[in-house]
């Protein structure tokens with residue numbers, strides 16, 4: 686499953702500079718993570734460590750990044766070697782990690798939308814619950830383009846073949862329209878009900894969903910009109926949950 690990320694590690698890194706990431710996704714995910722000082726944090730689907738490094742730099746204590754793409758982990762470790770901040774990285778599917786101990790917070794930016802079916806989604810949420818202390822929090826940023834078929838996201842650097850009537854679990858492609866490094870990834874379409882059911886079955890109490898917002902800086906630089914579609918048809922959701930005591 687999902688070896689596609691091995692071949693596009695650098696291009697994916699470049700996509701982190703797109704305005705929707707800088708002024709919406711990234712501040713939104715960090716806002717939901719909250720105060721990380723002294724917390725132990727596990728970053729699932731860490732990729733090359735983008736959020737993992739921000740988490741550590743925000744004062745988190747023990748920080749571990751896990752990704753199933755060995756190439757992503759090579760790049761993450763390379764960056765840790767060049768500028769050590771004290772992060773452990775592990776190449777593994779989230780759903781089959783060894784016992785890494787219990788964490789205060791699990792960050793999962795774009796993990797759950799990689800589940801190709803409900804069984805894998807259930808395995809992922811169980812692994813998340815196992816990795817949390819009682820009362821510990823999950824912050825999951827979830828790509829939801831599957832529910833936004835027909836909307837034109839090209840001003841934000843994305844295109845999708847998702848149609849308006851995608852079935853539960855259906856795959857769809859997201860193309861990142863970068864000047865030099867256009868590339869595509871595959872996500873899977875799950876409803877909010879399916880995500881919630883998987884969390885609840887794993888012992889995670891769903892605290893709520895949050896939609897996209899845009900920072901004042903983003904509004905000032907690009908103007909409010911630029912963000913109209915982004916805010917009217919949010920294709921990134923945040924799910925917050927808590928491990929039951």
Ligand SMILES: C[S@@+](CC[C@H](N)C(=O)[O-])C[C@H]1O[C@@H](n2cnc3c(N)ncnc32)[C@H](O)[C@@H]1O
Nearest residue numbers: 690730731732735752753754778779794795799
């Ligand atoms: C869209 S990238 C997100 C990377 C990083 N969280 C970020 O936001 O920059 C999705 C990542 O999920 C990883 N991934 C997909 N399925 C996974 C699984 N079952 N377990 C762990 N990682 C997975 C991919 O290898 C890829 O690096």
